[in-house]
Amino acid sequence: MAQPQGRRGRANPGGPVPVVVAKIAQKPMPVVVDAVGTVQAIASIQIKPRLDSQIVKVHVEEGALVKEGDLLFELDSRTLRAQIGQIEAQIRKDKAQLAQARRDHQRYEDLLGKNAGTVVQRDTAQTAVKAAEAQLEADEAAKANIQASLTYTEIRAPVSGRIGSISSKAGAVVRVGDNSVNSTLATINQIDPIYVTFAIPQVILPDLRAAMAKGAVTVTAIVDDTKKQSGAMAFIENSVDPNTGTVTAKARIGNASELLWPGQFVKVEIILGVENSAIAVPSAAVQLGPQGAYVFVVKDGTAELRPVIVKRTQNGESVIGRGLQDGEQVVVDGQLRLVNGAAVAVRAPPPEPAKPASPPRG
Structure with missing residues (x-):
């Protein structure tokens, strides 16, 4: 069997190589597609006057949450x-x-x-x-x-959302069709729910459409490893971008906590389904050589270099499409000293580092 560079030779003459192993077990694994997305408001409404008048009173603070129908500005009537x-x-x-x-x-x-x-x-x-x-x-x-x-003298919120900066204050004269910076009194972004837009490779499109035909496809926006918000796929563009080979898609995600903010970049996970009997190994077991991915399988105290096909990697685990079987053991630590056929000694994994103690409270 051909071996990657640095992996040819006999077993270590100094004795068995100590390694840490993990046992393979078939288990359900979600089929996940990763992407990078941009958060977009469901609606972004510019508030403009519909008659020439003077602002008598501003009834809302900048950045405030408003409900549909709330009075925002009062004009001279x-x-x-x-x-x-x-x-x-x-x-x-x-x-x-x-x-x-x-x-x-x-x-x-x-x-x-x-x-x-x-x-x-x-x-x-x-x-x-x-x-x-x-x-x-x-x-x-x-x-x-x-x-x-006369009804236009009371400018009310057309949608519920969060209002942005207010360009004109009480006393300012506003005019219809004014093209100046102050022609827009404010902008309301509807952010609950909210859209996340992202691009997926065209090769994923058939699987995504098949998953959507079966029901709602879950999409998760990840701000960091501990802050996530999930929703459902809402839209797929009707054509592939020939310049990038990708398709634009959009998810609709609940955002009551306002974790997601318009214009924000987020990681995106699209769950296309679940592979019920997946062969998954810790990603640390998978090595890369000139001929592709491989792992070391331990059997009867001997390491066997085994080429594998990695279907996908997620959450620190690699789903193997070919090359491994349920119940086998793979090396997850100690591969650097291994060659095909080397004798190994299985050792216990090192203990996890202790979490730092919390500082004393004063």
Whole structure:
């Protein structure tokens, strides 16, 4: 059997090589794909004014959590309220004129029936009624338009989320369509739940789609080894990027603790399923040589160099696709002194280092 460089030769003439071994046991192992992702808000809404006015009051602090419908900014409404007063007075006048026009029309109708009036008089009166009705409708529409504008003086949160910096304070004049930096009063990011976007190799796409067809695919965003948040795959792009050979995917993850923040980079684990009878060994057992990965298998006090195919590595363990069997023992420490066929002496693993004592509390 061919051996990697430095592994040819007879057994160590100085005696058996002390090694630490681990016994192989088949066990369920999740099929995990690793990626690097970027956190994105579910929605990022820019808050802008819908009418020209002056900010009377800001009802929210920068960086605060807001709920949909919360009052954020209050604009000066005095001009609009005055316009509503004017149009209401005009509507009252319109109604009075319409009532008079209808009385006149009825009078000319009665006179015409008694041959005391003319058709022209009756038709003129009827036209006056229609004109008064049209004027009333126009003024009522104008009132509705002003009332709609009045609602714009209270700027409310369109979604729940966390508001960012506030560019304009009380007293500032804001204008619709202003292209200046201050045209956006604030931005609300909807962050619970939140998206994590990442790219996966195109070779993974068939397995991922098959897993999604069976049910929800779990995706975990990892900030560090102790801070994780899990959710489900939400979206796969409908094409492969020909420049990178990857597919963009997106997971939707609950974020009530706000562990994840828009723009943040995170590690991503995608669980495609579980391999129920996987052959897994500590990754420390796997060595790399010119001809690929290999391990040392211990049997009857002798080390055998065994080429292996590593399917994947996760959480300090390597899942072996070919080369090992259930119940065999592999060397996890002491390989540097081994050659194929070397005699070995199995020793106990070294004790784990003691955890440092907690400092005394004052």
